[in-house]
Amino acid sequence: GAVVSQHPSRVICKSGTSVKIECRSLDFQATTMFWYRQFPKQSLMLMATSNEGSKATYEQGVEKDKFLINHASLTLSTLTVTSAHPEDSSFYICSARAPTSGGGTQYFGPGTRLTVL
Amino acid sequence: KQEVTQIPAALSVPEGENLVLNCSFTDSAIYNLQWFRQDPGKGLTSLLLIQSSQREQTSGRLNASLDKSSGRSTLYIAASQPGDSATYLCAPPQGAQKLVFGQGTRLTINP
Numbered sequence: 001g002a003v004v005s006q007h008p009s010r011v012i013c014k015s016g017t018s019v020k021i022e023c024r025s026l027d028f029q030a031t032t033m034f035w036y037r038q039f040p041k042q043s044l045m046l047m048a049t050s051n052e053g054s055k056a057t058y059e060q061g062v063e064k065d066k067f068l069i070n071h072a073s074l075t076l077s078t079l080t081v082t083s084a085h086p087e088d089s090s091f092y093i094c095s096a097r098a099p100t101s102g103g104g105t106q107y108f109g110p111g112t113r114l115t116v117l
Numbered sequence: 118k119q120e121v122t123q124i125p126a127a128l129s130v131p132e133g134e135n136l137v138l139n140c141s142f143t144d145s146a147i148y149n150l151q152w153f154r155q156d157p158g159k160g161l162t163s164l165l166l167i168q169s170s171q172r173e174q175t176s177g178r179l180n181a182s183l184d185k186s187s188g189r190s191t192l193y194i195a196a197s198q199p200g201d202s203a204t205y206l207c208a209p210p211q212g213a214q215k216l217v218f219g220q221g222t223r224l225t226i227n228p
Contacts (some may be wrong), residue, residue: 010223035215041222042204042220043206046217049215093161095216106151106163106216108160108163110159111158111160
C-alpha cells in the first residue's frame with residue numbers, strides 16, 4: 001500500500017519558538033494532503049486541506065497565521081507551528097490522498113508528537 | 118455537517134470471539150467510507166474502503182458493510198486475536214474530500 005512519512009516523530013520545544021513538521025508521500029504523488037490534530041483520548045480533527053501549488057484551506061477556528069502550511073511539491077507538505085505555546089501540544093497527523101484508483105483512499109502518516117514547554 | 122457516532126466506545130472480549138463494531142453517520146450523501154485502526158501513540162492504518170455502490174468489502178478476517186440509506190456501517194472482526202487490540206475509527210467523508218472521524222471504539226482482546 002501507499003506510504004506516508006512524517007518527520008520528526010517527536011519534538012519538544014520552548015514556548016515562543018516555531019516548529020516545522022514534514023509530511024511526505026513516498027511512493028505516490030499526492031495533489032491533496034490533509035493535516036489533523038488529535039488531543040489525548042479524542043478523535044482526529046481536521047485542521048486544513050493542502051493542495052499542491054495553492055493556498056491551504058483551513059477549517060473554522062484554525063488560525064492560518066499560526067499554523068502555516070506549504071505544499072510545494074506533489075510529495076511534500078509542511079506544517080509550521082509558529083510561536084508555539086503549551087496549548088499547542090498535541091499529536092499532529094498528516095494524510096495524503098492517493099490517486100483515484102481505489103476510490104480516493106487517504107493514507108496517514110505515523111504522526112508527530114509536539115510538546116511545548 | 119457530517120456527524121459520526123461509534124458504538125460501543127470500548128469493548129473487551131476474550132480471544133477468538135467474533136465482533137461487530139457499529140458506526141452511524143448523519144449525512145448519507147457519501148461516495149465511500151473508510152475504516153481505520155489506530156494503535157496507541159501511532160498514526161492511522163487504513164483497513165477497508167467501501168464504495169457507496171458496494172454493500173460489503175472484505176479483507177482477511179475483516180468485513181465492512183455499508184447501508185447508506187440508514188446512515189450505518191459495521192465492521193465485523195472474525196476470530197479475534199490479541200493483535201487486533203487497537204482503536205477502530207470509521208470515517209465517512211463530508212463533501213468531496215474531507216473525512217469526518219468518530220470517537221472510535223477502543224477494542225481489547227484478552228489472551
